[in-house]
Amino acid sequence: MSQVRVRFAPSPTGFFHIGSARTALFNWLYARHTGGKFILRIEDTDKERNSPEFLKVILDSMRWLGMDWDEGPEVGGNFGPYFQSQRTELYQKKLKELADKGKAYEKDGAWWLRLEGARSTVFDDHLKREIEKVDAAPMVLNDLVRGRVERAEDRDFVIFRSNGEPVFHFVNVVDDIEMQITHVIRGEDHLSNTSKHLELFKAFGVKPPEYAHIPLILKTDGPGKMSKRDRGALIEEYQQRHYLPSAVRNYLCLLGWTPTDGREVLPIEDIIKQFELSAVHQSNARFDERKMSHVNAQTLRTLPAAEFAAIARPILIQHRVIDEKVSPARLAEVLAIIQEKVISVEHLPEFMGFFFTENFKKDDNAFANLKKKGGDPAARLRELLPHIEACEWTDAGIEAAFNAAAAAHQRKATDFFAPARFATSGQGGGPHLLGILRVLGRDTTLGRIKAFLN
RNA sequence: GCCCCCUUCGUCUAGCCCGGUCAGGACACCUCGUUUUCACUGAGGUAACUGGGGUUCGAAUCCCCAAGGGGGCGCCA
Numbered sequence A: 001m002s003q004v005r006v007r008f009a010p011s012p013t014g015f016f017h018i019g020s021a022r023t024a025l026f027n028w029l030y031a032r033h034t035g036g037k038f039i040l041r042i043e044d045t046d047k048e049r050n051s052p053e054f055l056k057v058i059l060d061s062m063r064w065l066g067m068d069w070d071e072g073p074e075v076g077g078n079f080g081p082y083f084q085s086q087r088t089e090l091y092q093k094k095l096k097e098l099a100d101k102g103k104a105y106e107k108d109g110a111w112w113l114r115l116e117g118a119r120s121t122v123f124d125d126h127l128k129r130e131i132e133k134v135d136a137a138p139m140v141l142n143d144l145v146r147g148r149v150e151r152a153e154d155r156d157f158v159i160f161r162s163n164g165e166p167v168f169h170f171v172n173v174v175d176d177i178e179m180q181i182t183h184v185i186r187g188e189d190h191l192s193n194t195s196k197h198l199e200l201f202k203a204f205g206v207k208p209p210e211y212a213h214i215p216l217i218l219k220t221d222g223p224g225k226m227s228k229r230d231r232g233a234l235i236e237e238y239q240q241r242h243y244l245p246s247a248v249r250n251y252l253c254l255l256g257w258t259p260t261d262g263r264e265v266l267p268i269e270d271i272i273k274q275f276e277l278s279a280v281h282q283s284n285a286r287f288d289e290r291k292m293s294h295v296n297a298q299t300l301r302t303l304p305a306a307e308f309a310a311i312a313r314p315i316l317i318q319h320r321v322i323d324e325k326v327s328p329a330r331l332a333e334v335l336a337i338i339q340e341k342v343i344s345v346e347h348l349p350e351f352m353g354f355f356f357t358e359n360f361k362k363d364d365n366a367f368a369n370l371k372k373k374g375g376d377p378a379a380r381l382r383e384l385l386p387h388i389e390a391c392e393w394t395d396a397g398i399e400a401a402f403n404a405a406a407a408a409h410q411r412k413a414t415d416f417f418a419p420a421r422f423a424t425s426g427q428g429g430g431p432h433l434l435g436i437l438r439v440l441g442r443d444t445t446l447g448r449i450k451a452f453l454n
Numbered sequence B: 001g002c003c004c005c006c007u008u009c010g011u012c013u014a015g016c017c018c019g020g021u022c023a024g025g026a027c028a029c030c031u032c033g034u035u036u037u038c039a040c041u042g043a044g045g046u047a048a049c050u051g052g053g054g055u056u057c058g059a060a061u062c063c064c065c066a067a068g069g070g071g072g073c074g075c076c077a
Helices: A018-034 A054-066 A088-100 A168-178 A194-204 A237-242 A245-254 A270-276 A291-299 A305-318 A328-339 A347-357 A363-375 A377-390 A395-410 A411-426 A433-440 A442-451
Strands: A005-008 A037-040 A104-107 A108-111 A117-124 A129-136 A139-143 A147-151 A155-161 A182-185 A211-212
Touching: A005 A168, A005 A182, A018 A037, A018 A182, A018 A211, A018 A245, A018 A270, A018 A328, A037 A194, A054 A237, A054 A270, A054 A442, A088 A104, A088 A108, A088 A155, A088 A168, A108 A194, A108 A395, A139 A194, A147 A194, A155 A168, A168 A194, A194 A411, A237 A245, A245 A291, A305 A328, A328 A347, A328 A433, A347 A433, A363 A411, A377 A395, A377 A411, A377 A442, A395 A433, A411 A433, A411 A442
Parallel strands: A005 A037, A182 A211
Antiparallel strands: A104 A108, A108 A155, A117 A129, A139 A147
16 A cells, blocks of 8 residues: 655745644644654745745744654655745646646636536626526535535636636645645635536646645634634644643644544554554534643643643743752752642743742732631731741641641631731742742741731 | 535533444532642532534434634735
């Protein structure tokens, strides 16, 4: 059996849309699952809308998501060039081939593909003009996702514009032929176009590839598919917000496909192993940022500590929560107690800022809550103070101090927690309190409690 | 207007191919618990087979129709 060759063929328009990313991902997964080749081809035939900076957006996002390509820009390959703008001679040659066979003809300066079938002229309601219809035989597609789909083209269509540039349908098919693409995995928005593509394959006398039309990603609410303007629609947004690329990729897999082993958050190696086109869903999926955040949080918490630190450190430096002088060991100590609680890297600076400055932010809400709930926080801290001044500075020692304070004043140990938490962190929640105190150290802890009392 | 695709909790989905489980899980939400309030975590809970016809002892599952949703119909990709 010949090797699988799939391609992702984006048009560089300056954005990398989440739907495009998912299409790329399914192609990539299929290539990796089958041991085939993943080809990146740049469809830049529309000169009006393309530029080198736009290309960079795509390449950067592809790399960020860990989708490496075997052939394409910057890596080369035997079927290049991989930019359609550099393949114009080929398109001219292929056009001539169709013209010589009588499959294409010139009209109004453009070239049209000639369909086979009886012709008649009718008024088209949608186009609001008279058109020549062709009673062509339906094209039959056995789609790997959707099954048998039958559709007939009913008009000749342009394959080369009067300005000399080929149109999408033509270059798409020519390149798929020349690059020996075996499987076309693309969005369902192309399903209706497929009959055009099959007509082209037929005209060339070439057996078409297998097709798999994957469902679209719909807006979270409201009608229609995700558009550039929707929140969460652009991959760069996730990069900026410090989402983990592996989590974004993981979530994208869940839109239109379900892992077979019952897990939702799982390593990419396992996804590759389980991925099958036949298991791709047929119905569109609505984007849900909350679930994506959940996947991100899950992934974040299970990250090896060193990896977590490598991600957190530059961001904390960037936000001036720490400077370069903070030792890896000290940072690791702090991160160790916060990682189990953390849900996003984006909010890490505010979540853990109090570890590194005396000038930490105090949450008014938490303070109000404190007074409302637990009586007199200052009184509690005065009761607690002598015990933690003397105790052994370990989790167990600090815990014993809290218990001792409770026993001495006929209270529950937890009565001291909220005041201590607020005094030392300015927050109402966060990492485990004993861990916070231990990591802050005795001097800092006592200093902050005394500062609070003043 | 024409053509194509789709239809299970609010959302993502399992089950459907090869009819028979209280229709299962996850996110979100609610309740309760945990060293109180918590961006951790644990236990519960609310919540769905779009509608109508068939076929069948029995239908989420098979067939038909309708409705709804999505997409396409360009000398855009």
